[in-house]
Amino acid sequence: MPKVALYAGSFDPITNGHTDLIKRSLQFVDRLIVAVAVNVQKQSLFSKEERESLIRSALDNDPRVDVRSFEGLLVEFALKLEVPVLIRGLRAVSDYEYEYQMALMNRHLAPTMETVFMVPSLDTTYISSSMVREVAKFGGDISNLVHPAVAKALRDKFRTG
Amino acid sequence: MPKVALYAGSFDPITNGHTDLIKRSLQFVDRLIVAVAVNVQKQSLFSKEERESLIRSALDNDPRVDVRSFEGLLVEFALKLEVPVLIRGLRAVSDYEYEYQMALMNRHLAPTMETVFMVPSLDTTYISSSMVREVAKFGGDISNLVHPAVAKALRDKFRTG
Amino acid sequence: MPKVALYAGSFDPITNGHTDLIKRSLQFVDRLIVAVAVNVQKQSLFSKEERESLIRSALDNDPRVDVRSFEGLLVEFALKLEVPVLIRGLRAVSDYEYEYQMALMNRHLAPTMETVFMVPSLDTTYISSSMVREVAKFGGDISNLVHPAVAKALRDKFRTG
Amino acid sequence: MPKVALYAGSFDPITNGHTDLIKRSLQFVDRLIVAVAVNVQKQSLFSKEERESLIRSALDNDPRVDVRSFEGLLVEFALKLEVPVLIRGLRAVSDYEYEYQMALMNRHLAPTMETVFMVPSLDTTYISSSMVREVAKFGGDISNLVHPAVAKALRDKFRTG
Amino acid sequence: MPKVALYAGSFDPITNGHTDLIKRSLQFVDRLIVAVAVNVQKQSLFSKEERESLIRSALDNDPRVDVRSFEGLLVEFALKLEVPVLIRGLRAVSDYEYEYQMALMNRHLAPTMETVFMVPSLDTTYISSSMVREVAKFGGDISNLVHPAVAKALRDKFRTG
Amino acid sequence: MPKVALYAGSFDPITNGHTDLIKRSLQFVDRLIVAVAVNVQKQSLFSKEERESLIRSALDNDPRVDVRSFEGLLVEFALKLEVPVLIRGLRAVSDYEYEYQMALMNRHLAPTMETVFMVPSLDTTYISSSMVREVAKFGGDISNLVHPAVAKALRDKFRTG
Numbered sequence: 001m002p003k004v005a006l007y008a009g010s011f012d013p014i015t016n017g018h019t020d021l022i023k024r025s026l027q028f029v030d031r032l033i034v035a036v037a038v039n040v041q042k043q044s045l046f047s048k049e050e051r052e053s054l055i056r057s058a059l060d061n062d063p064r065v066d067v068r069s070f071e072g073l074l075v076e077f078a079l080k081l082e083v084p085v086l087i088r089g090l091r092a093v094s095d096y097e098y099e100y101q102m103a104l105m106n107r108h109l110a111p112t113m114e115t116v117f118m119v120p121s122l123d124t125t126y127i128s129s130s131m132v133r134e135v136a137k138f139g140g141d142i143s144n145l146v147h148p149a150v151a152k153a154l155r156d157k158f159r160t161g
Numbered sequence: 162m163p164k165v166a167l168y169a170g171s172f173d174p175i176t177n178g179h180t181d182l183i184k185r186s187l188q189f190v191d192r193l194i195v196a197v198a199v200n201v202q203k204q205s206l207f208s209k210e211e212r213e214s215l216i217r218s219a220l221d222n223d224p225r226v227d228v229r230s231f232e233g234l235l236v237e238f239a240l241k242l243e244v245p246v247l248i249r250g251l252r253a254v255s256d257y258e259y260e261y262q263m264a265l266m267n268r269h270l271a272p273t274m275e276t277v278f279m280v281p282s283l284d285t286t287y288i289s290s291s292m293v294r295e296v297a298k299f300g301g302d303i304s305n306l307v308h309p310a311v312a313k314a315l316r317d318k319f320r321t322g
Numbered sequence: 323m324p325k326v327a328l329y330a331g332s333f334d335p336i337t338n339g340h341t342d343l344i345k346r347s348l349q350f351v352d353r354l355i356v357a358v359a360v361n362v363q364k365q366s367l368f369s370k371e372e373r374e375s376l377i378r379s380a381l382d383n384d385p386r387v388d389v390r391s392f393e394g395l396l397v398e399f400a401l402k403l404e405v406p407v408l409i410r411g412l413r414a415v416s417d418y419e420y421e422y423q424m425a426l427m428n429r430h431l432a433p434t435m436e437t438v439f440m441v442p443s444l445d446t447t448y449i450s451s452s453m454v455r456e457v458a459k460f461g462g463d464i465s466n467l468v469h470p471a472v473a474k475a476l477r478d479k480f481r482t483g
Numbered sequence: 484m485p486k487v488a489l490y491a492g493s494f495d496p497i498t499n500g501h502t503d504l505i506k507r508s509l510q511f512v513d514r515l516i517v518a519v520a521v522n523v524q525k526q527s528l529f530s531k532e533e534r535e536s537l538i539r540s541a542l543d544n545d546p547r548v549d550v551r552s553f554e555g556l557l558v559e560f561a562l563k564l565e566v567p568v569l570i571r572g573l574r575a576v577s578d579y580e581y582e583y584q585m586a587l588m589n590r591h592l593a594p595t596m597e598t599v600f601m602v603p604s605l606d607t608t609y610i611s612s613s614m615v616r617e618v619a620k621f622g623g624d625i626s627n628l629v630h631p632a633v634a635k636a637l638r639d640k641f642r643t644g
Numbered sequence: 645m646p647k648v649a650l651y652a653g654s655f656d657p658i659t660n661g662h663t664d665l666i667k668r669s670l671q672f673v674d675r676l677i678v679a680v681a682v683n684v685q686k687q688s689l690f691s692k693e694e695r696e697s698l699i700r701s702a703l704d705n706d707p708r709v710d711v712r713s714f715e716g717l718l719v720e721f722a723l724k725l726e727v728p729v730l731i732r733g734l735r736a737v738s739d740y741e742y743e744y745q746m747a748l749m750n751r752h753l754a755p756t757m758e759t760v761f762m763v764p765s766l767d768t769t770y771i772s773s774s775m776v777r778e779v780a781k782f783g784g785d786i787s788n789l790v791h792p793a794v795a796k797a798l799r800d801k802f803r804t805g
Numbered sequence: 806m807p808k809v810a811l812y813a814g815s816f817d818p819i820t821n822g823h824t825d826l827i828k829r830s831l832q833f834v835d836r837l838i839v840a841v842a843v844n845v846q847k848q849s850l851f852s853k854e855e856r857e858s859l860i861r862s863a864l865d866n867d868p869r870v871d872v873r874s875f876e877g878l879l880v881e882f883a884l885k886l887e888v889p890v891l892i893r894g895l896r897a898v899s900d901y902e903y904e905y906q907m908a909l910m911n912r913h914l915a916p917t918m919e920t921v922f923m924v925p926s927l928d929t930t931y932i933s934s935s936m937v938r939e940v941a942k943f944g945g946d947i948s949n950l951v952h953p954a955v956a957k958a959l960r961d962k963f964r965t966g
Contacts, residue, residue, distance in 0.1 A: 003511070024597055027567065027597060028568060028599070076299065076301065084510065084511075090583070100602060104286065104287035105288075107602075108287065109302065114507055114511065114601065115601075116599050117602075119586045119598060119600075122587060122927050122930065123928075125927060126745045126749045127749075128745070131745075134717070138716040139716075140753055145752075164325065164350070189406075189407060233782035234778070234782045236784075237782065245349065246350060251422070261441060262772070262775075265441065266770045266771075268441075270785065275349060275350065276441060277350070277440060278412065278439035278440070278441075279436065280426065280439075283606060283608065283609075284606075394622075395618065395623050398621065398623065413906075423574075423609045423611070426608065426609035427614055430628075431618065431624065444767060444769065447766065448906045448910045448913065450906070456878070457914065460877035460881065462878050462881065462914055463914065467913075556940065559945065587930065588931045588936055591931065592940070647808065647833070668919055671889065671919060672890060672919065672921070728832065728833075729833060751924075758832060759923075759924060760923060761923070762919065762921060763905060763908045763912075763920060763922075766909060
């Protein structure tokens with residue numbers, strides 16, 4: 001029986017921090033669903049389709065990874081897919097507080113669902129999608145922060161934006 | 162001489178976490194003013210009147226509790242009512258940091274005003290108004306998170322919203 | 323009916339931070355029991371009797387304050403005295419974490435017992451008994467950190483010690 | 484291929500918090516090694532053999548769990564057993580800081596070893612071995628904090644101790 | 645060779661907390677550039693020119709301080725001015741987390757740039773520009789929180805606003 | 806006028822984390838005093854003389870660094886040497902809390918003394934003297950954690966110890 005887990009986020013866009021965590025988790029699960037959380041009330045830089053496509057590029061179309069999108073409650077999406085484990089990355093203490101509250105709420109809503117936290121690689125600790133967008137917007141060097149395909153997409157976005 | 166305290170918040174809507182704290186505080190004070198903070202610049206799900214009404218319902222119209230609304234500085238509202246103690250709930254560390262700064266600013270503005278922190282019941286730790294709104298919006302089960310009257314109001318709001 | 327609360331600690335020795343908190347709490351309670359926690363397995367600078375005596379001096383023998391000592395579980399001591407409220411000071415986040423765990427354990431052991439946290443005066447934030455002992459030991463100026471009677475006791479202790 | 488993980492600690496003694504985490508992790512791994520860390524320089528209440536035996540009792544001799552002891556570096560013990568995953572419980576922020584540093588050091592010493600964090604059940608949040616020992620020592624009620632076999636062992640220890 | 649450092653912020657408006665930090669840093673640097681970060685996407689109470697002018701007033705036109713504005717990445721502005729040190733104030737733990745991530749990102753973008761943190765005076769710990777704006781908006785007393793020139797500007801702003 | 810600062814610690818032994826911070830600080834100060842804090846009541850692995858000697862080796866006898874030892878209060882040692890700035894490294898949040906309290910106490914004892922915090926290199930974040938001693942004690946690889954001279958000293962110590 002294959003072990004499956006779900007890793008959700010807004011991935012606007014996917015960074016080297018996300019990629020590092022995805023690769024680490026593939027050491028323990030046979031299949032990973034990477035799920036783009038779509039929030040119609042919050043403006044994103046990249047569209048749902050662009051974000052999905054950039055995730056696939058950043059992971060070199062790894063066949064063990066299934067890229068999806070969802071709207072609504074993460075826990076209901078996971079239940080529908082019958083995925084029993086949610087994977088989250090932990091960088092800072094402030095991350096942890098929010099993640100802890102979310103994990104408890106998700107356990108309340110779906111008692112059999114387990115949340116598992118992993119530590120990203122040290123040299124990706126300071127990389128977040130919002131910082132990457134900020135650096136890219138002002139023409140800073142992002143080549144060590146994201147996959148080349150994402151870097152190109154960011155340059156295109158801010159050139160035309 | 163009756164001991165009075167004030168418990169303020171946006172209560173959008175009141176949750177089982179708030180109710181738990183209110184009941185705990187009534188073990189030490191004879192009368193509690195529950196004050197809805199109205200912020201005209203921030204959109205709320207429920208109107209001032211709805212929030213006041215839901216608080217009364219969630220507390221079964223407890224005669225020891227006086228539900229009010231205020232705009233502006235909490236500390237000035239408390240001074241006007243001659244309430245010497247502010248009660249706050251502490252869930253997480255990040256709560257504490259902000260609450261600590263607020264308590265110090267309030268002490269600066271009103272040196273005789275004291276802020277007192279209480280620990281909510283463990284099984285309400287992960288309940289916040291914003292999470293409740295999020296769960297309700299997507300049709301998740303909120304029956305263990307809020308009073309039945311609040312659950313009904315949330316369902317009505319999102320059905321018509 | 324008089325409102326009573328309990329404020330416990332090792333008070334080795336009492337500092338201006340403790341005194342500040344005691345005075346603040348006397349705005350809300352009619353009587354305060356200040357309880358010296360005696361731990362026979364941990365060496366203290368001052369004896370139980372010395373610590374009790376210095377607390378009385380630092381509070382100018384305030385008749386609303388009852389100074390006691392106890393060994394064992396704080397919560398059982400509080401139950402025996404029929405005191406329903408424990409008062410704790412909160413300085414830093416690391417304080418809060420431990421205090422939070424203690425408050426939950428105490429609530430588990432005595433469900434009717436409530437723990438209430440207060441914020442000490444800003445200018446006593448950095449004062450702890452251990453830092454005061456350290457400064458006094460090396461002859462630093464402690465006159466603004468403790469009551470004159472405590473300062474004298476510290477000087478005597480380190481002169482003869 | 485069976486998935487194996489390692490959960491280490493001093494387990495002096497095992498509490499309901501540990502048991503909860505072990506049961507949760509068995510939803511994702513086929514076999515779990517529970518490893519008692521032996522530190523000859525630190526005094527423990529229970530001997531290595533007692534701690535191992537109490538773990539087996541608390542888990543009702545679950546055949547999926549292998550109870551072991553080790554001295555020295557956890558990461559070297561895990562490498563010797565060819566276990567690729569370390570499981571840790573996260574309760575508070577202060578836990579997380581230390582655990583984060585340990586996870587990074589372990590990754591430095593064994594780059595292929597991954598540390599995975601899980602959130603214990605809310606109602607075990609405030610249970611630690613040291614608090615359990617403290618409560619038991621002074622005759623407090625520990626029946627909801629540990630397995631009956633552990634409660635009996637604690638009572639025996641403090642009666643004769 | 646004069647030692648130069650840069651202290652950036654939105655200064656909307658400058659508070660006694662900022663002024664305290666600037667004065668402290670002038671004990672170690674010969675010249676300080678105070679840089680107003682302009683963010684066209686975020687609404688500010690005071691214009692760029694007003695903020696610059698209020699900084700000069702609050703510092704009594706200290707000739708060692710050079711007030712500037714910038715848009716875009718702080719680190720690129722600092723590189724252009726050939727300033728090797730960024731000065732930041734640390735108040736709370738939550739400050740520290742964000743500041744730490746920023747310092748690491750800035751080091752990534754400009755490896756020779758160093759970020760140095762200072763502790764503001766205790767009695768300015770609870771002062772932030774946003775709290776000052778909030779207090780001023782509702783007519784609270786801000787005379788001990790900001791320079792008289794800033795207090796006047798705030799009163800003018802909210803009278804006409 | 807040369808700018809001087811003081812960096813104190815127990816350095817038992819000096820790690821790559823300390824060395825990184827010392828090198829960073831030499832970008833801003835002309836001379837750095839590295840001061841070994843001697844605590845006669847706490848057992849150390851290396852003697853005062855060994856610790857001083859290992860610091861000199863780890864810094865390749867950099868002539869800008871003056872290695873000293875002191876007993877008693879850091880702030881009095883700094884005042885005696887007429888050094889106006891204390892440098893501290895910040896790794897984790899828990900570091901920050903203690904460091905913040907110390908900085909405030911030192912400012913109380915010596916109002917003109919300023920404490921300045923720096924962020925160590927990411928790849929030294931998880932290195933502490935106590936972890937290095939632990940790893941070395943059990944024969945783990947410490948070659949990337951400390952200077953070769955320190956690694957040799959640790960091996961010698963644990964071989965004969």
